[in-house]
Structures are given as C-alpha cells and as structure tokens.
Amino acid sequence: MSEEQIKDLEEQFEARIARDEKIEPKDWMPEKYRKTHIRQMSQHAHSEVVGMLPEGNWITRAPSLRRKVALLAKIQDEAGHGLYLYSACETLGISRDELYDQLHSGKAKYSSIFNYPTITWADMGAIGWLVDGAAIINQVPLCNTSFGPYARAMVRVCKEESFHQRQGYEIMIKLMQGTPEQKEMAQDALNRWWWPSLMMLGPIDAESVHTEQSMKWKLKRKSNDELRQQFIDQTVPQAELIGLTIPDPDLKWNDEKGCYDFGAIDWDEFWQVVKGHGPCNKERMNARVGAWERGEWVRDAAVAYAEKKANKNINKAV
Amino acid sequence: MNKEHLYKYILGIADNSLILGQRLGELCGHGPNLETDIAGTNISLDLFGQSRSYYQYAAKLIGNGATEDSIAMLRNEREYINVLLVEQPNTDFAYTMARQFLFDVYHLLMLQELQKSHDVTLAAIANKSIKEVSYHLRFSSDWVKRLGDGTEESHQKMQDAIDGLWTYTDELFHQTDADKAMVAEGAGVDVKELKDSYYSKVTKVLAEATLETPESKWFQKGGKNGVHTEHLGYLLSDLQYMQRTFPNMEW
Numbered sequence: 001m002s003e004e005q006i007k008d009l010e011e012q013f014e015a016r017i018a019r020d021e022k023i024e025p026k027d028w029m030p031e032k033y034r035k036t037h038i039r040q041m042s043q044h045a046h047s048e049v050v051g052m053l054p055e056g057n058w059i060t061r062a063p064s065l066r067r068k069v070a071l072l073a074k075i076q077d078e079a080g081h082g083l084y085l086y087s088a089c090e091t092l093g094i095s096r097d098e099l100y101d102q103l104h105s106g107k108a109k110y111s112s113i114f115n116y117p118t119i120t121w122a123d124m125g126a127i128g129w130l131v132d133g134a135a136i137i138n139q140v141p142l143c144n145t146s147f148g149p150y151a152r153a154m155v156r157v158c159k160e161e162s163f164h165q166r167q168g169y170e171i172m173i174k175l176m177q178g179t180p181e182q183k184e185m186a187q188d189a190l191n192r193w194w195w196p197s198l199m200m201l202g203p204i205d206a207e208s209v210h211t212e213q214s215m216k217w218k219l220k221r222k223s224n225d226e227l228r229q230q231f232i233d234q235t236v237p238q239a240e241l242i243g244l245t246i247p248d249p250d251l252k253w254n255d256e257k258g259c260y261d262f263g264a265i266d267w268d269e270f271w272q273v274v275k276g277h278g279p280c281n282k283e284r285m286n287a288r289v290g291a292w293e294r295g296e297w298v299r300d301a302a303v304a305y306a307e308k309k310a311n312k313n314i315n316k317a318v
Numbered sequence: 319m320n321k322e323h324l325y326k327y328i329l330g331i332a333d334n335s336l337i338l339g340q341r342l343g344e345l346c347g348h349g350p351n352l353e354t355d356i357a358g359t360n361i362s363l364d365l366f367g368q369s370r371s372y373y374q375y376a377a378k379l380i381g382n383g384a385t386e387d388s389i390a391m392l393r394n395e396r397e398y399i400n401v402l403l404v405e406q407p408n409t410d411f412a413y414t415m416a417r418q419f420l421f422d423v424y425h426l427l428m429l430q431e432l433q434k435s436h437d438v439t440l441a442a443i444a445n446k447s448i449k450e451v452s453y454h455l456r457f458s459s460d461w462v463k464r465l466g467d468g469t470e471e472s473h474q475k476m477q478d479a480i481d482g483l484w485t486y487t488d489e490l491f492h493q494t495d496a497d498k499a500m501v502a503e504g505a506g507v508d509v510k511e512l513k514d515s516y517y518s519k520v521t522k523v524l525a526e527a528t529l530e531t532p533e534s535k536w537f538q539k540g541g542k543n544g545v546h547t548e549h550l551g552y553l554l555s556d557l558q559y560m561q562r563t564f565p566n567m568e569w
Contacts, residue, residue: 052347059343060553063560063569064387065373068343069366075346076359083352121560121569171569178567287348295350297475298411301468308467 017217022148025091033217036210037147038092039108040219045085046103046110048078050284054118055127063121070167071124077160084156088149104289112270113200115278122175122182122189128168130190130197130235136161137231138201141221169238176242183243190239191247198262199270201228232260319503324437325379326399326496327506329389330542331432332372333400336390337550338421339365340557345408354411357457361418364450371443391561395551396544399494403486405541405550409479412465412472416479419458423519424490424512426451431507440505459523466527473528480524481532488537490516497542 001009009028016023023029052075059075062068086096102108113131118124139161142154175186202208202224214220222230232251239246250263272278342362349355373386403421408414429451432444465476491513493501500506521531540546560569 049347049352056347059346060340060556061559063564063567065366065370065390067569069363069370072343072346072359072363072366076356076363079347079352079356079359083356086352174569179564181564182567291348291350294348295354295411297469297471298350298354298465301465301472304472305464305468 014216017146020144020218021146022151023146024148032213034092036213036217036219037150038089038094040214041085041089041092041150042094042099042102043109043111045082045089045099046108047114048082048085050103050110050288051114051131052078052082053284053287054114054116054280055124057118058121058124061121062124067124067171074128074164074167077164081153081157081160084153085150088153091149100292104285104292106276106285109274111200112273112278113196115273115281115284116192116196117280120185120189122172122185123193125168125171125175125186126189126193128164128166129172129238130168130193131200132161132165132168133235134197134200134231136165137227137234142219144218144221146218172244173242176244187244190244194247195265195269196273198228198232198265199267199273201231203267203270229259232262236260319437319505320499321379323496323499324505325376326494327500328372328376328379328440330399330494330497331428332369332376332390333398334404334421334425335365335369335372336557337398337400337553338404338417339363339369340553341404341406341408341417342414345414350411358414361454361457364447364454368443368447368450371446375439375443387561391558395546395554398546398550398554399542399544401486401489402538402541402547403483403490405547405553406483406486407549409482410475411461412475412479413482415458415461415465416476416483418454419462419523420480420483420487420520421490422451422455422458423523424516426455427512427515427519428507428509431512435505435507436503437505462523462529463527466524466529476527477529480529481534484532484534485536485538487516487520489539489541492539492542494542 010030013023013029013033023033055071055075055078059068059072062071086099089099090096099108103110118127136158139154139158143151143158145151145154172186172190175182205211205223205225208224211220211223215223236246236251248263250261252261253259254261273281339362342358342365345355346359346362347355349358369390370386373389376389377384377386401421403417406413406417426448429444429448433441433448435441435444462476462480465472467473491509493509497506497509501508517531524531538547
C-alpha cells in the first residue's frame with residue numbers, strides 16, 4: 001500500500017471515530033490504534049485477574065457465610081471480566097498465552113493498587129467502595145469508546161462494578177454501625193486505601209504520556225486529574241455520611257470552584273509501586289506465575305485428551 | 319421427630335458442603351486457567367449456598383439465639399461431623415478433582431433420595447441442590463477423564479490422587495445413631511443402600527478415564543463422629559478466625 005493510500009485510510013478512519021461510529025475487529029485500523037488497544041485492554045484484563053488475589057486472601061476468613069458468598073461471587077465476576085477482556089483483546093490478533101507471557105515477564109502492567117496488602121476484613125469494604133469506585137469513574141466513559149468489543153465489554157463490566165462498589169460501601173456501613181473495634185478497623189482501612197485509590201486514577205495530566213492520543217480515539221474522555229477530582233467529590237460525602245474521616249488534613253470544600261481542594265499526593269510512592277517495588281508486587285507476580293506453572297500439566301492434559309477425542313471421532317467417521 | 323437427631327442429621331449433610339466449599343474457596347485465583355478457576359468458584363458458591371440453607375434450618379430448630387454463622391463457625395473441632403474426604407487438602411489439581419468426583423457421585427445419589435424425605439424442608443433443599451450437584455458431577459467426571467486419559471504425567475497424577483483418597487470413600491456409607499433414627503422416621507437417607515450404586519458409577523468413570531479402581535480394603539473413618547484428620551484444625555482456624563477474634567458482632 002502506498003503512503004498516500006494509507007493516509008487516505010487513516011483520514012477515513014479518524015472521520016469514522018469523529019462520527020462516533022464503532023470500529024470493529026475486521027475493520028482497517030492504524031497499527032498504533034491496534035497496539036494501544038491491546039496495551040490498554042490487556043492491562044485492564046490483567047488488573048482484573050491480579051485483583052482477584054488481594055480479595056482472595058479473605059475468602060477463607062470472611063466473618064459470616066453471607067459475606068463469604070458475596071465475596072466469592074465478586075471475585076468470580078472479576079475472573080469473568082478478565083475472561084471477556086482477554087477475548088476482546090484476542091480480536092486484535094494476539095493470543096491469550098502471549099498476553100499472559102507479557103504479564104508474567106513484567107512487560108505488561110496491571111493496576112498498581114493491587115500491590116497493597118489486604119490485612120483486615122475492613123480492607124474488603126475499602127476495596128469495594130474505593131477501588132471499585134475509582135474503577136467505575138475510569139470505566140463508565142469507556143462504554144462509549146470507539147473500539148466496539150471494548151465498549152460492549154465495558155457496559156457489562158460497569159454494571160457489575162457498580163454492584164461491587166455498593167457491596168463494599170455496605171461492608172463499611174455495617175462496620176461503622178458496630179463496636180469501637182469495628183469502627184477502628186474501618187477507619188484504618190480508609191487511611192491505608194485512600195491515597196493509593198487517588199493514585200489509581202493515574203499520574204497528573206502533565207506527566208500522562210498517552211492521554212492526548214487516547215482522547216482522540218475516545219479511549220479516554222476525561223483527563224486523569226478530572227477523574228480524580230470527580231472521585232474525591234463523590235467519595236468525601238459518602239465517608240462523612242457514615243462517620244469516617246478522610247485522612248487528608250488539607251481536604252477542604254472550595255466554594256468558588258465548587259469542588260474539594262485536597263493535599264499533595266506522594267507520587268514517589270506511586271512510581272515506586274509502578275516500578276515493581278510496592279509492598280506486594282513480588283507476591284502478586286509469584287502467585288500468578290506459580291498458578292500458571294503449576295497448571296501447565298493440566299492444560300497439556302486437556303489438549304492431549306481433546307486431540308485423542310477428535311482422532312477417535314475421525315476414525316469413527318472413516 | 320426427635321429434635322436432637324434431626325439437628326445432628328442436618329449438620330452431617332451441611333458440614334460436608336461447608337468444608338468442601340471452604341477447600342475450593344482456597345483455590346480462587348490460583349487455578350490452572352481462568353475457566354477452571356471460575357468453575358471451581360462456582361462449585362464453592364453452590365456448596366456454601368446449600369450449607370447456608372441447612373444451617374438456617376438447624377438454627378431455627380434449636381433456637382436459643384443460634385444462627386447459621388454460630389453453627390457454621392463456632393463449634394469445636396470435635397463437633398464438626400463432615401466426612402474425612404471433604405477436608406483433605408488441595409494437594410494438586412488432580413487431588414482437587416478426584417476429591418470432588420468421589421464426593422459428587424455420593425452427593426448426587428444422596429440428594430436424589432433426600433428429595434423424597436418426609437421432612438419437607440430437607441426435601442426442598444435437596445430438590446434445589448440436585449441441579450447444582452449434577453453440574454458438579456459432570457465437571458469433576460470430565461476432569462477425571464481428561465487427566466486420566468490425557469498425558470502420561472496427568473494419568474499418573476490422577477491415579478495417585480484416586481489411590482490416595484480411596485481410603486476415605488467407605489465412610490460415606492457409615493451411619494451414625496442420628497442417621498439411623500432419621501431413616502426410621504422416613505426423613506433420612508439410608509446411605510448403606512447407595513453403596514453398590516456408588517462404586518459401580520465410580521468404577522465406570524475410572525474405566526473410561528483409563529484408571530485403575532483401587533483394590534485396597536483399608537478404609538479410614540471417624541469424621542462422622544467428629545474424629546478428624548489433622549487437616550481440619552487448620553481449615554477451621556481460618557474459617558473461625560473472625561468469629562472467634564471478634565465475638566458477638568454483626569458483619
């Protein structure tokens with residue numbers, strides 16, 4: 001294809017996006033569009049799958065059967081999200097095994113928040129309320145993103161995430177209605193998860209390398225700082241309502257701007273965790289790689305069995 | 319109907335589901351691939367759901383402030399009366415599937431009888447659970463076959479798992495005093511009657527999986543009388559951790 005032809009195609013492509021048309025897997029797309037989508041969607045899928053681990057810690061120790069069942073169901077939803085995000089990714093011509101390789105080798109990233117430890121039951125509440133809350137803010141705009149399979153997956157993901165967020169908040173409500181020990185547990189969880197949740201919405205706009213291109217492709221509709229502000233404005237009243245204190249002495253309502261002012265985020269901590277030196281980066285990767293390696297003989301057996309079955313059927317047909 | 323016997327009878331069924339559900343729950347996020355992970359969680363969820371129905375019934379029966387959680391999480395180890403099979407650890411995926419399969423065959427046979435119980439609550443729970451357990455059995459049977467007739471390595475691992483767990487199968491057909499009393503009332507299942515059918519179904523799947531049915535006649539028992547393997551204590555310390563550490567609180 002000549003350069004001119006490619007330029008033509010690119011122009012038509014950008015025009016389709018501008019008209020809010022969906023791009024489907026078999027449509028022509030610029031290589032960069034394909035790569036950017038593989039990167040973002042796989043990062044999202046990896047986050048779902050790695051995100052199962054910190055919550056999985058509490059399945060065996062959930063305080064009641066009702067909570068245990070709800071937690072299991074929630075983590076199962078996350079596995080399901082991982083599954084269809086990987087499938088959506090595969091429509092762009094990359095296999096799930098390749099995507100796993102990228103995760104296991106450290107080439108692909110996942111959300112840094114899952115590198116923090118879950119050390120009390122209240123962390124299950126905080127994760128649902130804050131982490132899923134922040135995820136929703138990030139993801140709702142993606143229901144209208146330009147790549148069809150991603151947009152459709154997001155519609156379902158967001159519905160379930162919003163249920164998880166309410167479930168997490170409800171855990172916090174219950175703790176705040178409980179004994180002094182329970183209230184302390186809830187406050188402690190908020191103290192530990194608040195700042196990482198703010199960081200979860202990404203680096204400040206000036207340092208966000210992918211924002212501009214992603215905005216054009218509707219892979220992003222608001223900047224990181226806008227999303228962060230939205231998250232804070234939405235979450236602070238929820239905390240106050242149940243008697244929790246946001247661990248930020250500089251947090252103050254700004255009448256003029258109509259939103260909260262907040263204190264400085266420790267970006268050194270953020271980059272430390274992103275670069276692989278957070279409290280649980282090694283544990284999370286070991287768990288993922290370990291499960292994959294321990295499962296190899298199982299997957300091999302499934303393939304061998306399926307081949308034997310197929311051969312038998314062919315022999316029968318002959 | 320003797321309330322004490324009925325209560326014990328319910329616990330015998332409920333504890334099996336609870337303990338096996340707990341074992342499967344340990345694996346969530348650590349499966350060989352996402353699909354089996356989701357399926358394992360599904361089975362765990364079904365089993366916890368069933369155990370909740372039984373414990374709620376048991377709590378109503380004994381009253382005195384008992385709840386599904388106090389019964390499930392606040393008994394001492396000797397008061398759990400699940401069979402030894404379900405508390406065995408997740409040694410590897412072959413063990414996990416073999417344990418599931420050896421229990422599922424029994425579980426389905428038992429529920430098919432329990433749905434005819436004169437006790438309408440038990441009959442209703444059984445009726446609801448049959449659909450779920452039929453799926454569990456299909457899933458675990460498929461994996462027994464896949465691993466048995468897969469690669470040389472998987473065949474060996476599956477055979478080891480079946481051989482290792484075989485010693486816990488006979489206990490499924492033992493009867494406690496409460497079991498006998500419930501059978502006499504027409505409320506309980508006479509598990510002795512299920513034994514032939516159980517071994518013939520198990521043998522059939524093992525044969526299809528190119529696996530040997532173990533010939534050993536040495537069996538372990540004790541779970542139904544609260545005498546467990548060393549594994550249960552550790553499982554319970556996780557299961558009971560929150561209820562023991564923070565007594566009398568709402569979650």
